[in-house]
Amino acid sequence: MNPAPDTTTPAGGGGNFDPQQAAALLDQTTQQARRKLAPSPPWLLAARGVAVLAVLGAIWLTVRGQHPYKGPTGADLPILVAFVILNFTATVTVRKHAMTGVRGKTRFRPAEITILAASWAIVPVIMWALATAGASFAWYPTTILIIPGLAWAAVQGAREGWRGTAVGLMLAATGVAGAFAGPAGSWAVAGLGLCAVLLAQAAAVARRQHHTPA
């Protein structure tokens, strides 16, 4: 390739553009674009991780002394519901803003959205079936994570998003681990597991965003 010398020198022309300036501009632009186009920015993932640990940890503190186990108190449930709504709203809003004008692989296809929505919708059915079958862990909070975690791993695996696949498998693993922690302990496992997954994801995204090309 031997392009003709550049004659377009409007604002942004390359008159005295030395390699050092070019390297700095390349790094700066790449990092800025990755930050602005990130559907799940590190700060949001980290904030969600800390919040989920705080909310589920607080519930664990209230249920760990229960003998027999009765579940979260009436005061805990509105906080949990508010957290779920806030978490969902923040995630969708930030993703929508980042994805403005972007088309292609980054966006979920309708079939993928259907699979992910169905994986959440089927959770109560699975929990009820497990309870009917006599599984002690049927109504543990961690049980909720297994099917959506596997669905996320499958969707990400199909699009060769290996980091996303790992996240989904870690969520499912948290769900399985919770089954062995008892009814009260499963709240702690859910909080710690989700927090660890979200913080690991935040660290991975931040690392990628700060990786300099030049």
Place this chain on the structure above:
Amino acid sequence: MNDGELDPLIHVPTRLKIVATLAALPDGDTLSFTRLQDLIGLTPGNLIIHLRKLEEADYISSEKTRNGTVSMTTVALTGHGRKALDAYTQALRDLLGGL
């Protein structure tokens, strides 16, 4: 190695910003003209001039779609463009490493 070995098509601040921004998207993803303009902070006329140069070299591809009265232009980095940016980045590394 000298500056002459840096791809002159990319070695222009505005075009470097364009290709670097488009390279931040996964392979095959497209970005709307208006979002690209917003990310880079250029006037439409200026952006068009540079996009045309890059498209002539097959570094980017653009597509105009029409939905009723609204038309939208999307741009994407081609495989050729991605390779050119990789080569440019490597050339920069070699050049700066040799200083």
